[in-house]
Amino acid sequence: MLMEKTLKPLSECSFGDCFLIKEINIKGPLRRRLLDLGFVKEAEISVLRKSPLGDPVAYRVSNTTIALRHDESSMILGEIVRGNTK
Amino acid sequence: MRVNRIALAGNPNTGKSTLFNTLTGLKQHTGNWPGKTVVHAEGSFEHKGEQYILVDLPGTYSLFSNSADEEVARDYIIFDQPDATIVVLDATSLERNLNLALQVLEMTNNVIICINLIDEAEKKGIRIDEKRLARELGVPVVKISARNKKGINRLLDTLSQLVKGQIVTTPYRMKYSKEIEEAITKVESKLEGYFDEKYPSRWVALRLLDGDEELILKLQNHKNNKQHEVRTNGVPVSVKS
Numbered sequence: 001m002l003m004e005k006t007l008k009p010l011s012e013c014s015f016g017d018c019f020l021i022k023e024i025n026i027k028g029p030l031r032r033r034l035l036d037l038g039f040v041k042e043a044e045i046s047v048l049r050k051s052p053l054g055d056p057v058a059y060r061v062s063n064t065t066i067a068l069r070h071d072e073s074s075m076i077l078g079e080i081v082r083g084n085t086k
Numbered sequence: 087m088r089v090n091r092i093a094l095a096g097n098p099n100t101g102k103s104t105l106f107n108t109l110t111g112l113k114q115h116t117g118n119w120p121g122k123t124v125v126h127a128e129g130s131f132e133h134k135g136e137q138y139i140l141v142d143l144p145g146t147y148s149l150f151s152n153s154a155d156e157e158v159a160r161d162y163i164i165f166d167q168p169d170a171t172i173v174v175l176d177a178t179s180l181e182r183n184l185n186l187a188l189q190v191l192e193m194t195n196n197v198i199i200c201i202n203l204i205d206e207a208e209k210k211g212i213r214i215d216e217k218r219l220a221r222e223l224g225v226p227v228v229k230i231s232a233r234n235k236k237g238i239n240r241l242l243d244t245l246s247q248l249v250k251g252q253i254v255t256t257p258y259r260m261k262y263s264k265e266i267e268e269a270i271t272k273v274e275s276k277l278e279g280y281f282d283e284k285y286p287s288r289w290v291a292l293r294l295l296d297g298d299e300e301l302i303l304k305l306q307n308h309k310n311n312k313q314h315e316v317r318t319n320g321v322p323v324s325v326k327s
Contacts, residue, residue: 029152032148032150032152033148033152036147036148036150036152036185037147038181038182062179062181062182063178063179063182064179064182
């Protein structure tokens, strides 16, 4: 399909971006945990800040700050809704 | 005299412990849950001549036993079967908090939803229709501010009515896909009469379908090997017979 937007991993978002989750490519207890923390489909995530070495990154998800490692955020796919125009 | 055992569940940072302290004051003692480095806080209070023991469960986002905290909270609700469970929610982030509430509603009928930090939410312009929420969830919903001691009396009155059986709850239960619902019915019918104690069969069936092996072992152990509670210095220590 031509019109379909390509999904990007959450890890590619930069500071200030707003991200809409479409897919979580993780299985098992970690998936469960992410769902419990609010990383569910259609949830809006914004990038709050990065640690000095760029990993982990702090995200805002339904009113709380959660930090994810690159391993996790690269498996969460979705669309960037509002980009931070530089 | 009958003492009502009440559990307090909720996400971290919802003011659960503030409510615990407000209700029990200095009549509390802390220790660890048997065999775990998870803090166990228990306190007592009286309301209109009735005795209550309040157990502050660890703050968790879920009850699927991803961690020792969640295991302790889940086991208390399932194995100790308190007379009522108060689920404390943060009024400013209900969406996140309702996840835990729905899980508790799947485990027990005797639930009160307690929406805390209500003044905080009002400041942010959040209005909560507790009557509608109560209708949809099928259990009482009370708005409070534990820090400013608002709504505490209403909470306690509701609690007293619930433990006396004057309130009949019809907790909201998630409906799953047809395939899963059929499997639940099948497992539930096999479970009937398997345990001496009354576990919530729908919940146990769901966990079995989820392949929660650790829980299966626990249920079997509990069946063969009931735990006795010995009180030493007021701190419960569990001893296997």
